[in-house]
Amino acid sequence: MSQDQQTTTTSWEVFLRPRRGLAHQHVGSVRATDPDMALAHARDLYTRRGDPLSLWVVRSDGVHAASPAERDPFFSNARHKPYRYPEHFAPLTRGEQDDA
Structure with a gap:
């Protein structure tokens, strides 16, 4: 392995779960x-305050997400399926409530 390969850094996304009952949140890179x-x-940068329950790191190139340009088609509601909506x-x- 060459010297360049040993020192190549990769970007990692950091997710922190502050306490039980809460979801992991993206806190930085x-x-x-x-x-x-x-x-x-990640531990040194993002856990200085508090005592988090867990910490995850994920390679940035391994995160797959919808882009803002895909927002409308990706998140569009299924208005053709009205049974999905309370109205x-x-x-x-x-x-009727008493009979049930």
Whole structure:
């Protein structure tokens, strides 16, 4: 392995879970040569305050996401399927609730 290959850094996305019951949140990025170094950098940068439950690092080139240009077709609602929306259903009256 050449000297250039050993020192090539990669971008890593950092996700932190602050406490039980909460989801991981993207908190930033670090650059490192391997996952262990990325985790160490992430720990040093993003866990100074508090005591997080867990920390993830993911290679930036391994994250797949929809771009803002794809927003409308990707996230468009299925208006042709009205049963997916609460306004499709008639509200129950007080008498109907007692019968159920």
